[in-house]
Amino acid sequence: MEFKRIGFIGTGVMGAAMVARLCRDGYDVTLFNRTREKAEVTACVTGARCVDSIAEAVKEADAVITIVGYPADVEQVMMGDGGVFDCARPGTIVIDMTTSSPSLAAKLFEQGKDKSLQLLDAPVSGGDVGAREGTLSIMVGGEREVFDRVLPIFSVLGENVVYMGSAGCGQHTKAANQIAVAGATAAMTEAIVYAEKTGLDPATMLRAIGAGAAGSWQISNMAPRVLSGDHDPGFFIKHFIKDMRIIESEMVDRETQLPMLETVLRLYERMAEKGYEDKGTQALIRLYKDADIATNNKN
């Protein structure tokens, strides 16, 4: 095992599940989390070791994995005082699995190189279930040779592990993923709204349309949660907004509009204004039920 000792930073829902898989597979994982209690719970459950600083987590690591909240958190964890760039040994491979900004990934890659660190951006999709079961899709940017060396680690965490190109390309691929998720989620939501407004039974409607050209993972997997009124977060609205704003910003830089994506982002921003930012993305239907959309139209 070339990379037996892993420094792991971030034990949210995704991080904790990934740590569990790595420990079960024989990796020696040292954990740091800003909120220590979360790291302690994870350590307790998985057998990982919990420490008080990034320095302790990374100083003896062969590879470092980070999965935190926002790009600003990634930047702080990597480049802040006492961060990964200050404390990791030269030659360490540093894998950021946060869904973050492609530009930041490219910048970290370059600045990491100056410290002899080898960075990969490797965001995932597949949610908490995928993380627990090791069925994540992992989209990786950085140097091919570095990717090949840590592929055994990725294989513990995911099934569909794809090398996408230079630094930032993993993040760009995740951005494309989120564009597709945005469209499919709005599609599922508006189809249900239409069904309810016109007196159809939504479950029967979904059964009638789900097998054909209208079909999607969202219709098969998230629509049942919408119909049962389950709005708990598999994926937080606040994180989805972050992702869509990254996409918007990347496209502004390229003078390109994505009208569908922008429409969906505006809808979720209104969800956040209404205090729904800690709900799951499938809660979008509340905006239609609250009749805000119709009301706004009349103003």
Add this chain to the structure above:
Amino acid sequence: MEFKRIGFIGTGVMGAAMVARLCRDGYDVTLFNRTREKAEVTACVTGARCVDSIAEAVKEADAVITIVGYPADVEQVMMGDGGVFDCARPGTIVIDMTTSSPSLAAKLFEQGKDKSLQLLDAPVSGGDVGAREGTLSIMVGGEREVFDRVLPIFSVLGENVVYMGSAGCGQHTKAANQIAVAGATAAMTEAIVYAEKTGLDPATMLRAIGAGAAGSWQISNMAPRVLSGDHDPGFFIKHFIKDMRIIESEMVDRETQLPMLETVLRLYERMAEKGYEDKGTQALIRLYKDADIATNNKN
């Protein structure tokens, strides 16, 4: 076979394939099409009989099937002089498989009843391939008992045949289907645009995202056609616009906005303005490549 003699009106791509299946299954089909040449070709290939008027097609039929272009065509075929309502025998079951307006379907149901005709609205999804292979999804509105009687006919044409409720409910379900198709098509298109703008290989990107929460029939089946530059119509843009305008109109009546659907409709209307209305729906990417979207933003 309770309904051996079928009067069939409309031999477009879908109609012709359906006639072929019915003839192969032993039905006695009499065809009428506004453009006679098309009906002749279909008759020649399938063994159906081709006639010169709606009257001849329906007067001895046990069941009548119509699949024409637009709601106005449906209305003309049904209620025009010498149309189905004038010429069909009392007791005939009349199945409109055109994707048309739910309100029109409800109106035809009522007016048909006055002539002792039993109407079903039964639009389909699955495209020309589904029609040829008999794998269509068929969404049916009307009386349940009438539905049950003609189920053997539907079973020849489709696999996923679902009774949805009273007259118009078949059309409402197809409308919900088209909402989901609109979102998934825009999602697939904008994900590819993003990939191309950021230097990803779009095919590799689609492989990385297609298996997870971003996955859809459109990504699996239509994206490869987009990448190969195949913009030929499986489903015409002009018909998609018709469908989305029906949806918009139904929602206006219910004071409901579907912002994603409206955004996609506006994009396709711009495609039509540019002369792309006879292309397939997957040609949407041209609007982004022509840079109209970016240009409009700057104005």
